[in-house]
Amino acid sequence: TNIVLTATAAVTNDSITKSNDDWKKELPPDVYHVTREGGTETPFTGKYVDTETPGMYQCFSCGAQLFSSETKFHSGTGWPSFTDPANLEAVELRSDDSLGMHRTEVICKNCGAHLGHVFDDGPADKGGKRYCINSCALKLEEKPS
Numbered sequence: 001t002n003i004v005l006t007a008t009a010a011v012t013n014d015s016i017t018k019s020n021d022d023w024k025k026e027l028p029p030d031v032y033h034v035t036r037e038g039g040t041e042t043p044f045t046g047k048y049v050d051t052e053t054p055g056m057y058q059c060f061s062c063g064a065q066l067f068s069s070e071t072k073f074h075s076g077t078g079w080p081s082f083t084d085p086a087n088l089e090a091v092e093l094r095s096d097d098s099l100g101m102h103r104t105e106v107i108c109k110n111c112g113a114h115l116g117h118v119f120d121d122g123p124a125d126k127g128g129k130r131y132c133i134n135s136c137a138l139k140l141e142e143k144p145s
Contacts, residue, residue, distance in 0.1 A: 015109070015110055015111065015112070016061075016062050016110055016111040016112075018111075020036060023035075023036050023061070024036075026061075027060075027061065028136075030136050031060055031061070031136045031137065034114060034134045034136050034137050035060065035061055035108075035113035035114050035115070035134075035136075035137050036113070036114070037114075038098070038105075038114045039114075039134075040116075040134060041079070041134045041135060041136055042078075043077065043078025043079060044078040045078075045135075046078075046079060046080065046134060046135025046136060047135050047136075048080040048135040048138060048140060049078060049079060049080055049135060050074070051069075051072075051080070051140065052069070052072075053069065053140060053142055053143075054069045054070075054142065054143040055069050055140050055141050055142040055143040056068055056069070056086060056140070056141045056143070057069070057072075057080075057082075057086075057133075057138045057139070057140055057141075058138065058139050058140075058141055059090075059108040059110065059111060059113055059115070059137065059138070059139075060113070060136065060137050060138055060139045061108065061111045061113045061137075062108060062110050062111035062113070063139075064087075064090050064108055064109070064110040064111070065086055065087055065090060065141075066085055066086060066087070066090050066091065066108065066115070066133075066138065067080075067082040067084075067085055067086050067131065067133065067138070068082075068086040069140075069143070071083045071084045071086070071126075073122075073123060073126075075122070075130055075132070077130075077132060079116065079132045079133060079134060079135070080132075080133050080134075080135055080138070081122070081130050081131065081132055081133070082130075082131040082133065083122050083123060083126040083127055083129055083130070083131070084126075084127065084129065084131070085131065089109065090108065090109055090110065091106055091107065091108065091109055091115070092106075092107045092108075092109045093105065093106060093107075093118060094107060096117065103117045103119070104117060104118045104119075105117055106118050106131060106133065108137075113137060114134075114137070115133050115134065115137045115138075116131065116132045116133035116134050116137065117132050118130065118131045118132070119132060
């Protein structure tokens with residue numbers, strides 16, 4: 001069962017469809033493993049775990065705007081965590097029963113990249129969600145100072 005969230009915000013009108021071979025040629029091996037094979041980076045190794053730089057986190061694969069630094073928080077889990085996507089239209093949530101547990105996978109709706117998972121253990125005062133996202137699936141567009 002796929003859960004799809006919608007909201008009013010812009011994402012590119014045409015989703016990106018490429019073969020795995022094309023993605024493999026374009027993406028670094030670690031990014032390909034995470035975004036195309038559903039892998040996970042080792043906790044506390046991603047470049048954005050402790051980043052506090054203001055800006056917009058985009059999909060590494062296609063550039064879709066996914067998460068604002070304003071919703072980022074330090075969860076202590078080893079991966080960048082966000083309370084909300086910057087644009088609900090940019091992500092798709094899918095049921096994930098792999099590894100013997102039930103989770104909700106977060107996918108870039110524009111290109112189908114696996115980003116991470118969302119959990120219900122985020123800050124209660126911010127809606128209770130924790131979008132646990134792999135650093136290598138993201139690129140930060142820093143906010144001009």
